[in-house]
Amino acid sequence: xxxxxxQELKLPPLEGAESGKVVTRFAxxxxxxxxxxxSRAAILSxxxxxxxxxxxxxxxxDTDPRLKRSDLKFYRYIEEDLEWLGIKWDEEHYQSERLPxxxxxxxKAIKIGAVYITECNREKFKxxxxxxxxxxxxxxxxxxxxxxxxxxxxGGYKEGEAVVRVKTDLSHPNPAVRDWPALRIIDTEKYSHxxxxxxxxxxxxxxxxxxxxxxxMGITHIFRGQEHFVNMVRQRYLYEAFGWKYPHAVHYGRLMxxxxxxxxxxxxxxxxxxxxSGYDDIRLATLKALKRRGIVPEAIKQLILAMGINTNDAVIxxxxxxxxxxxxxxxxxNRYFAVFxxxxxIVLKNIEIPKVIQLYKHPNRKNEIRTLRLEKAEIIVEKxxxxxxxxxxxxxxxxxxxxxxxxxxxxxxxxLARAKDxxxxxxxxxxxxxxxxxxxxxxxxxxxxAEDGLKLELNNVVQLERKFFCRIESVIDNTIxxxxxxx
RNA sequence: GCUCCGGUGGUGUAGCCCGGUCAAGCAUGACGGCCUUUCGAGCCGUAGAUCGCGGGUUCAAAUCCCGCCCGGAGCACCA
Numbered sequence: 001x002x003x004x005x006x007q008e009l010k011l012p013p014l015e016g017a018e019s020g021k022v023v024t025r026f027a028x029x030x031x032x033x034x035x036x037x038x039s040r041a042a043i044l045s046x047x048x049x050x051x052x053x054x055x056x057x058x059x060x061x062d063t064d065p066r067l068k069r070s071d072l073k074f075y076r077y078i079e080e081d082l083e084w085l086g087i088k089w090d091e092e093h094y095q096s097e098r099l100p101x102x103x104x105x106x107x108k109a110i111k112i113g114a115v116y117i118t119e120c121n122r123e124k125f126k127x128x129x130x131x132x133x134x135x136x137x138x139x140x141x142x143x144x145x146x147x148x149x150x151x152x153x154x155g156g157y158k159e160g161e162a163v164v165r166v167k168t169d170l171s172h173p174n175p176a177v178r179d180w181p182a183l184r185i186i187d188t189e190k191y192s193h194x195x196x197x198x199x200x201x202x203x204x205x206x207x208x209x210x211x212x213x214x215x216x217m218g219i220t221h222i223f224r225g226q227e228h229f230v231n232m233v234r235q236r237y238l239y240e241a242f243g244w245k246y247p248h249a250v251h252y253g254r255l256m257x258x259x260x261x262x263x264x265x266x267x268x269x270x271x272x273x274x275x276x277s278g279y280d281d282i283r284l285a286t287l288k289a290l291k292r293r294g295i296v297p298e299a300i301k302q303l304i305l306a307m308g309i310n311t312n313d314a315v316i317x318x319x320x321x322x323x324x325x326x327x328x329x330x331x332x333x334n335r336y337f338a339v340f341x342x343x344x345x346i347v348l349k350n351i352e353i354p355k356v357i358q359l360y361k362h363p364n365r366k367n368e369i370r371t372l373r374l375e376k377a378e379i380i381v382e383k384x385x386x387x388x389x390x391x392x393x394x395x396x397x398x399x400x401x402x403x404x405x406x407x408x409x410x411x412x413x414x415x416l417a418r419a420k421d422x423x424x425x426x427x428x429x430x431x432x433x434x435x436x437x438x439x440x441x442x443x444x445x446x447x448x449x450a451e452d453g454l455k456l457e458l459n460n461v462v463q464l465e466r467k468f469f470c471r472i473e474s475v476i477d478n479t480i481x482x483x484x485x486x487x
Numbered sequence: 488g489c490u491c492c493g494g495u496g497g498u499g500u501a502g503c504c505c506g507g508u509c510a511a512g513c514a515u516g517a518c519g520g521c522c523u524u525u526c527g528a529g530c531c532g533u534a535g536a537u538c539g540c541g542g543g544u545u546c547a548a549a550u551c552c553c554g555c556c557c558g559g560a561g562c563a564c565c566a
Contacts, residue, residue: 029566310500311492323516424525466525467525
């Protein structure tokens, strides 16, 4: 039964990759949690590193204390999410602790004329750049640049008064590439950094910190969304100036999920405004929400690997994730009965009481048994099941075959072969005490009763027979709370 | 507007670089059957794509060229 016939999902070969020499990194800004989209870079980077027996680095890009502020809790959340995915990293870095390194390269770059410090303000600079003209201080001698650099470091400029820029090509067709900004001043008295506080006033921008780090850390392959495409174009000028070799970069397309917000800002906003209950709100596609719903990490990994490194945009259907997930959990998830409201009480006729009914916990594992006790000749079934089948002969699963009437049912026999074409209905003894609430994926809750044995499945994904898979989230006294996984 | 990147069945993906074996493969979803103490899983089968549109090159185009349309991304002293 457990034949391993599933073709191991294989990533296509990586350009320029050699076994033992691949180094990849995942470089999140710790300003939110991981979701299905952001886990893509992590999974691809990690899997490729593993595939080529290389190295995988986790690097927190926390160099904006002002607009995209990092938060201490997210460093930890991201680590948790990665661990949950089964991702292990060989190195971990915080860019906020590497500022002296970035400073060092500014000085080096000034000396080779690769960067300059401009006192042009944003508007003035933009005017020049749009006309493919340099700001006057672009060609100031090295000594002046160094002096300005010292002035920046020593606090001689206030926010916005000076910016380090990388010389590119002023006639580059894309204005966004022309002399891009590398470091700026941030008033950390006002915008304190969660890790280094107000220790530094000069902060690198993404392209500077990322470019320097990718080189210093020996990154050979970069995986990121297409929104970073021009950043590669920009950073190449710097690499060229330093005589470095730019890593192979893969820019995959945009990933969307039917109806679910997949942007950090939208998630953060929704949580702040109380639209979502938290990072694990089941309507979200965060890793924390998926975990809570009983989606296993292996399913997420397989989904991402199946998408590969395609550059076109994808609107993926959650059904796909569910299908993959189901294949993994179905062989292990135990089976239970739960009857949801509205339900009806049926009196059983022609049976002996009391009665102990034995059922398999899983159809494939006939050695594991669960039991239901009938003390009274009375069961509860769902109203819709009852309505559809009044007047018919039905199979009460595990109990036997019955002619179902309006409020009673008469036992006929226990012949399973004969029951083949009968509707199979699940049921519970009328004196069942265990209650269950299931949080559905649309945010609504449904109530019902369940087998007592279900209380022992805390944190597990189970199948409520004929209903759906769900994860048992909490068990307090006689009440079980579960979260819907999928059909 | 400018600069990039895309457009293969409902969804995802393979093929496109190096034209024919592709009247397009796989997965998922839908439908039907078998099996089964579940409406799940498994097995079998069915339906579903004139490969965005138009033109060109060629004996031959999803694959090459041109034009157009549509979608996305970027155009921050964000990452």
